[in-house]
Every structure is written in C-alpha cells, then in structure tokens.
Amino acid sequence: MSISSTTSKSAMSNKNKTMLLVIGVLLVAANLRAPVTGIAPMIDLISQSFQLSATQAGMLTTLPLIAFALFAPPSSYLAKKLGLEYAIFVALIFIASGLLFRSLGSVSTLFIGTALIGIGVSIGNVLLPIVVKRDFPMKVAMLTSSYVLAMGIASGAASAFSIPLANDYQLGWQGALAALCVLTVIAMIFWTPQLRHNSKPTAISHTGVKSTNLWDKALAWQVSLYLGLGSYFTYTIIAWLPSILAQTGFSSEEAGIVHGVFQIGTALPGIFIIPLMAKLHDQRLPAFSICFIAGVCSIGLLYLPQFSYIWSFLLGLCSGAWFILGLSFISLRTSSPLQATTLSGMAQFIGYSLAAIGPMLAGYLHGLQNGWHEVILMIVIFCVCSGIIGLLAGRNTVIR
Structure with a gap:
C-alpha cells in the first residue's frame, strides 16, 4: 500500500514538474517577440517626443535585429558556462532591464534599453528550442507550435493595447512600454523553479562526420536567402505597418489593433503548414505562393486600406508560414546534423543581417517623399525575388 502511494505521489510530482516547465517555456516564449514588436504602434509618438527622423525611428526595430545576429553564437557559450536554465533566466533579466531602461524618457536610454532587449531575446531565441528538444523529444513539433502561438498572442496583445495604455490610461509611451515588464516578471517567477534543475547542454560528438563549407553551395544560399528575405519582409512590416x-x-x-491582428496571424500557420508539407513531394508551391500572396496584400494595404484588417491578417499568415518553411528547409535540405547546424548558423546570420537593413531602409525611403509608395514597391520587389528563390530552395534535394 505504501509503495503504491509513493509511486502515485512520484507520478503526480513528475506531472506537476512537467506542467510547470511547460508554463515556464510558454511564458518565456511570450517575452521573445512582444518587447521588440510592441514599440511599433508608438513609433510616431516617440518620434514626436524626441524629434527623431524616420531612419532613426527605424533603428528602434533594427537594433534588436543586429543584436540577434551578433549574440546568437555567444548564447551557446553562455549556456555551456552557466547551464541552460540559468542562461535563460539571464535572458529574462536582460529583457526586463531593457524594458525599464527604454521607458526612462531620454534618447540614450531609449536606444540602450532597446539593445539590451535585443541581447535578451537573442539568448532566448537560441536556447529555448534546446530546452524543448531536450525535455520533450517526442513532442517537439507540438510544443514548438504552442510557443510560437504564445509569441504571437503576446505580441498581438502588446500591439493592440499599447496606444490605449498610452492615451486612454494616460501612461504615455514610457508607461505603455514599461507595462510589458509585468509579463517578463511573471515569466521570471515561473522560471525560477527550473533553476534547481540547471544543466549544461550535452556536447554532440561529430566524430567521423566531414565538415562542409556551405558558403560555396548554391542550395545553401537559396535556403539562407529565402529565410533572410522572409525576415526582411516581416520586420519591415512590423516596424512600419x-x-x-x-x-x-x-x-x-486602430492602427495598433490592426498591427495586433498581423501579430496574431503570424502565430497560426504552425497549425496547418507542417501537416500540409507532409503531403507534398516538394515545397516549391507553398514557397512561391506565400511570397505571391504577401506581395499582393502589401499592395492592398496602400490602395485598398478599407480592407486593412484582412490584408494584415493575411500578411501575418504569410509571415508565419514563410518563417516556418524557411526553418524547415534547414532540415530538409541537409544530410547530417552537423550540416544542419552549419546551415542554421549561415541562414541566421544572413537572415538577421537582411532583417536589420529592412526597417532602416524603409524609413529612409519614406523620408524621401514622406509617403509609402516606394516602401511598398520595395517590399513587392523582395517578395518577387523571394518567390523565385523559393522555387529553387523548395526542390526535393539536399546539399551535396
């Protein structure tokens, strides 16, 4: 009887630990996009407050992306030194500090805080998937879709409620930005129990696997550019929608609410894009179709603004599907774990480098004529280029 009772208590304890870990993962994920994208609806308010140019305002979205590119490699080193759980907690500290710094009310703290947020999000982006793969090896796809959904819901809420908090509740843009810190603190509280189970990533042996230089492989460039142009598209829309x-x-x-609709749209493709891919011989059709629809909807924003809720939702779906498909190409077009890791690093570097250019270039083009025709034309051109690249990256083949 006592043995049965002990077994039952042990099973219940393990279930509670697992549930607490899942909640912690989802809350950490909720902090990996909203602090970056939540500023977009308030860019005009901030620009007016500090007399920022359109290019300078674009830097508020660009800085985190530069941090993503620069701090992704050191994130793995940090996990090896501190352990995964401690390193993720450090990421949350960076995000919370950045949110507070960003809302102090000076130009210097605005940009310093934005950079700190970028560092924290970069660490979380790299390490959270490792936790999922380590602790839920049989449910990676389901949990990944769940935390992408959490990211989308949190970022959508941040965009939708930022202006009401700033204006209706008279918090100003500083208070509205600082309010996001509440979500980060909640994540820190729920992640604290995981610190007791802190562990360092297991080294992966690549003995006998020949390293491949992918920078001279056409297919590697096609995959990297497809993912990179998707990031360029997404962060340009996020910054200036x-x-x-x-x-x-x-x-x-209302613009903030529509921006929230876009963010929620980005979270939904995980539900259907992976099952759809499993039924296709190759991915050329979805790779091209996503870019085509994104280009059409971008034109619709400017010339048929009365349907902006529909355009924004469809743009969000395209953005999310583009991202998931681009990430899938990393696995589908490689023949070994080492090759996949190398391609992932190459694609992330190219992707975030391109993404960092997008908001700033869009701000510059907008400043030329104080209009958005040039920006939309640029987005459409990149969608066309990416669609063509998608036809190549979507072929059923691997890097040789």
Whole structure:
C-alpha cells in the first residue's frame, strides 16, 4: 500500500514538474517577440517626443535585429558556462532591464534599453528550442507550435493595447512600454523553479562526420536567402505597418489593433503548414505562393486600406508560414546534423543581417517623399525575388 502511494505521489510530482516547465517555456516564449514588436504602434509618438527622423525611428526595430545576429553564437557559450536554465533566466533579466531602461524618457536610454532587449531575446531565441528538444523529444513539433502561438498572442496583445495604455490610461509611451515588464516578471517567477534543475547542454560528438563549407553551395544560399528575405519582409512590416495605416486614415489606436491582428496571424500557420508539407513531394508551391500572396496584400494595404484588417491578417499568415518553411528547409535540405547546424548558423546570420537593413531602409525611403509608395514597391520587389528563390530552395534535394 505504501509503495503504491509513493509511486502515485512520484507520478503526480513528475506531472506537476512537467506542467510547470511547460508554463515556464510558454511564458518565456511570450517575452521573445512582444518587447521588440510592441514599440511599433508608438513609433510616431516617440518620434514626436524626441524629434527623431524616420531612419532613426527605424533603428528602434533594427537594433534588436543586429543584436540577434551578433549574440546568437555567444548564447551557446553562455549556456555551456552557466547551464541552460540559468542562461535563460539571464535572458529574462536582460529583457526586463531593457524594458525599464527604454521607458526612462531620454534618447540614450531609449536606444540602450532597446539593445539590451535585443541581447535578451537573442539568448532566448537560441536556447529555448534546446530546452524543448531536450525535455520533450517526442513532442517537439507540438510544443514548438504552442510557443510560437504564445509569441504571437503576446505580441498581438502588446500591439493592440499599447496606444490605449498610452492615451486612454494616460501612461504615455514610457508607461505603455514599461507595462510589458509585468509579463517578463511573471515569466521570471515561473522560471525560477527550473533553476534547481540547471544543466549544461550535452556536447554532440561529430566524430567521423566531414565538415562542409556551405558558403560555396548554391542550395545553401537559396535556403539562407529565402529565410533572410522572409525576415526582411516581416520586420519591415512590423516596424512600419502602424505608420502606413495612419497615413491612409486610421487612428493611432486602430492602427495598433490592426498591427495586433498581423501579430496574431503570424502565430497560426504552425497549425496547418507542417501537416500540409507532409503531403507534398516538394515545397516549391507553398514557397512561391506565400511570397505571391504577401506581395499582393502589401499592395492592398496602400490602395485598398478599407480592407486593412484582412490584408494584415493575411500578411501575418504569410509571415508565419514563410518563417516556418524557411526553418524547415534547414532540415530538409541537409544530410547530417552537423550540416544542419552549419546551415542554421549561415541562414541566421544572413537572415538577421537582411532583417536589420529592412526597417532602416524603409524609413529612409519614406523620408524621401514622406509617403509609402516606394516602401511598398520595395517590399513587392523582395517578395518577387523571394518567390523565385523559393522555387529553387523548395526542390526535393539536399546539399551535396
């Protein structure tokens, strides 16, 4: 009887630990996009407050992306030194510190805080998938879809409620940005129990696997550029969608809500894109179709703004599907774990480098004529280029 009772208590304890870990993972994931994208609906308010140019305002979205590119490799080193759980907690500290710094009310703290957020999010982006793969090896796809959904919901809520918090509740843009810190603190509270189970990543032996230089492989470039142009598209839209909507007649509050619709749209493709891919011989059709739809909807934003809720939702779906498909190409187009790791590093570097250029270049083009036609034309051109690249990256083959 006592043995049965002990076994039952042990099973219940393990179940509770697992549930606590899942909640912690989802809350950490919720902090990996909202602090970066939540600033977009308030860019006009911030620009007016500090008399920022469009290019300088674009840097508020660009800085985190530069941090993503620079701090992704050191994140793995940090996990090896501190352990995964401690390193993720450090990431949350960076994000919380950045959110507070960003809302102090000076230009210097605004940019310093934004950079700190970028460092924290970069660490979380690299390490959270490792936790999922380590602790839920049989449920990686399900949990990954769940935390992508958590990211989308949190970022959508941040975009939708930022202007009401700033204006209706008279918190100003500083208070609205600082309010996101509540979510980070909650994540820290729920992640604290995991610190007791801190462990360092297991080294992977690549003995007998020949290293491949992928920088001279056409298929590696096709995959990297497809993922990179998707990041360029996504972060350009994230940075400037509220401003585009404001110029077509939307109030800043409604523009923030539409921006939230885009963010929620990015979270949903995980539900259907992976099952769809399993039924296809190759991925050329979805790779091209995603880019085509994204280009059409971008034009719709400018010329048929009365349907902006629909355009934004479809753009979000395209963005999420583009990202998932690009990541899938890393596994589908490689023939070994080492090759996949190398391609992932190459694609991340190219992707975030391109993404960092997008918001700033869009801000520069907008400043030339104080309009958005040039920016939309640029987005459409990149969608066309990416669609063509997708036809190549989507072939059923691997890097030789």
